[in-house]
Amino acid sequence: MKRKVKLIFPTDRTQKPVVARLSRDFNVDFSILNAQITNGMHGDMSLELIGNAGDIARSIEFLRDEGLHVSDISRHIVWDAQKCTACGCCTAVCSTGALSINENAELTFDSERCVVCEQCVGVCPLNTLSVNYEA
Amino acid sequence: MLRTFDEVNEKIRAGRAVVMTAEEVVKLVQEEGVKAALPKVDVVTCATFGAMCSSGAFVNFGHADPPIRMGKIWLNDVEVYGGLAAVDTYVGATQPSEKKGIAYGGAHVIEDLIAGKPVHLRAESGGTDCYPRTEVETDLTLDELNQAYLYNPRNCYQNYSAATNASDKTIHTYMGTLLPGCANVTYSTSGELSPLLKDPNMRTIGMGTRIFLAGAQGYVAWEGTQFNRGHEEGYEGGVNDSGATLALIGDMKQMNARYLRGASMKGYGVTMYVGVGFAMPVLDEDLLHDLARPNSQLYTCVYDYSSGSRKKPMLRRVSYAELRSGKIELNGRMVNTAPLSSLLFAREIAAIVKESVSRGEFLLQEPIARFDPATPFKPLKGGAVLK
Numbered sequence: 001m002k003r004k005v006k007l008i009f010p011t012d013r014t015q016k017p018v019v020a021r022l023s024r025d026f027n028v029d030f031s032i033l034n035a036q037i038t039n040g041m042h043g044d045m046s047l048e049l050i051g052n053a054g055d056i057a058r059s060i061e062f063l064r065d066e067g068l069h070v071s072d073i074s075r076h077i078v079w080d081a082q083k084c085t086a087c088g089c090c091t092a093v094c095s096t097g098a099l100s101i102n103e104n105a106e107l108t109f110d111s112e113r114c115v116v117c118e119q120c121v122g123v124c125p126l127n128t129l130s131v132n133y134e135a
Numbered sequence: 136m137l138r139t140f141d142e143v144n145e146k147i148r149a150g151r152a153v154v155m156t157a158e159e160v161v162k163l164v165q166e167e168g169v170k171a172a173l174p175k176v177d178v179v180t181c182a183t184f185g186a187m188c189s190s191g192a193f194v195n196f197g198h199a200d201p202p203i204r205m206g207k208i209w210l211n212d213v214e215v216y217g218g219l220a221a222v223d224t225y226v227g228a229t230q231p232s233e234k235k236g237i238a239y240g241g242a243h244v245i246e247d248l249i250a251g252k253p254v255h256l257r258a259e260s261g262g263t264d265c266y267p268r269t270e271v272e273t274d275l276t277l278d279e280l281n282q283a284y285l286y287n288p289r290n291c292y293q294n295y296s297a298a299t300n301a302s303d304k305t306i307h308t309y310m311g312t313l314l315p316g317c318a319n320v321t322y323s324t325s326g327e328l329s330p331l332l333k334d335p336n337m338r339t340i341g342m343g344t345r346i347f348l349a350g351a352q353g354y355v356a357w358e359g360t361q362f363n364r365g366h367e368e369g370y371e372g373g374v375n376d377s378g379a380t381l382a383l384i385g386d387m388k389q390m391n392a393r394y395l396r397g398a399s400m401k402g403y404g405v406t407m408y409v410g411v412g413f414a415m416p417v418l419d420e421d422l423l424h425d426l427a428r429p430n431s432q433l434y435t436c437v438y439d440y441s442s443g444s445r446k447k448p449m450l451r452r453v454s455y456a457e458l459r460s461g462k463i464e465l466n467g468r469m470v471n472t473a474p475l476s477s478l479l480f481a482r483e484i485a486a487i488v489k490e491s492v493s494r495g496e497f498l499l500q501e502p503i504a505r506f507d508p509a510t511p512f513k514p515l516k517g518g519a520v521l522k
Contacts (some may be wrong), residue, residue, distance in 0.1 A: 011501050017484065054336055085355060085396065085480050087476060087477040089311045089400075089473065091473040092314075093311075099220065100461075104512065105478035107479075119312075123401050125396075125398035125400055125406070126396055
């Protein structure tokens with residue numbers, strides 16, 4: 001399974017390597033979606049954890065024991081409708097049809113159909129699409 | 136000839152002209168036929184809002200004291216042309232920022248100026264006896280400039296090819312992101328609202344034609360670069376998949392940034408979305424027939440953009456009605472299609488021009504000169520054997 005989490009590192013925890021242990025000790029693979037950590041200061045990191053449910057649960061318990069704040073992410077695409085001209089460039093790469101041009105030539109975004117593949121993000125010529133990693 | 140420009144203008148001045156958008160006239164003629172519709176419409180408006188790379192603006196900054204003959208010039212870290220007179224420049228739309236790359240470029244500088252934002256000017260010079268200053272740096276807004284006018288050497292393509300990608304890798308092009316295995320097709324037109332598709336013989340459009348250009352009243356200045364009227368046999372609508380282009384001019388100080396947007400095409404570069412609108416007098420039955428042509432009778436061809444060659448393989452001919460439906464058949468399967476130009480904004484502009492003509496604020500200018508339909512579009516001399 002995959003689970004996306006946001007880690008918050010309190011100031012006194014930024015100097016201790018903990019994330020690497022997810023794969024070493026818990027058999028959990030991870031990809032870093034976003035990270036802002038400065039040694040000796042507050043930091044945060046968004047991870048996608050990949051592994052079996054038990055391993056992932058144990059790894060999250062470990063992170064909490066290490067003093068990190070862990071919460072599940074609802075990563076989603078943010079669309080700036082005010083800036084959008086409905087040119088349609090994003091619909092060329094949207095495989096699920098979440099972004100589409102309706103019969104009134106307007107762009108519509110159906111977040112229910114969006115799988116957050118992020119293909120649209122760089123493709124918008126007016127930079128109206130971005131990813132929100134907020135937990 | 137049924138109507139002349141003068142007669143139509145007289146009706147416009149008197150507030151008696153019947154004005155319709157090209158989409159409205161398509162419906163009218165479908166319901167009533169050309170003959171019955173002819174007395175019911177005087178003017179038809181068309182518009183487009185698409186990426187037009189060959190765009191830019193001439194600007195005059197005014198002189199500092201002591202003055203400088205600007206040799207190297209930057210606006211918001213985008214280099215602009217230093218090869219004109221002392222304080223003149225040309226802001227090329229596609230020039231990328233030296234600091235932000237293709238995320239910001241000349242087109243964004245033009246948009247920012249029109250939006251009233253201050254733009255940072257930096258210029259250098261070797262200094263001359265008459266222009267002793269060697270450096271200048273200041274912030275300027277559009278109001279503080281002397282002249283600032285858009286001059287776009289190539290806008291309003293009559294028609295344009297649709298794009299797909301037969302290779303096994305995603306490619307990033309000026310036709311957007313094309314997925315491998317011909318998994319998508321992109322196209323760029325306002326179709327039955329598109330100015331030069333609706334007047335394929337350019338009976339109402341030539342030098343001096345008054346237009347809506349990004350919110351201002353602008354003009355057709357000249358034939359566009361790569362103007363290509365070479366008709367191919369068998370094309371309904373009389374145009375092939377490139378066709379005529381127009382050079383456009385207009386005063387930036389009258390423009391609205393809603394209708395001019397700096398844009399960045401992933402993996403390709405900076406471009407500018409420009410809104411352009413036209414008002415055509417319905418001169419006679421033949422012209423109304425053309426103006427009323429629906430998307431189902433307007434065509435382009437799908438080309439494989441993964442071919443690095445100038446002559447790309449053509450996969451099929453397709454109508455804009457098919458492309459607009461969201462799916463077309465390609466190589467025996469249904470493939471998603473996506474537009475790159477905004478029909479929503481084209482409709483908005485066609486409606487604005489309709490409103491302006493109806494109120495008598497937008498008169499029609501008969502072309503001062505017409506463009507030679509035989510103009511050939513030549514490739515670069517020896518281009519196929521250059522290293």
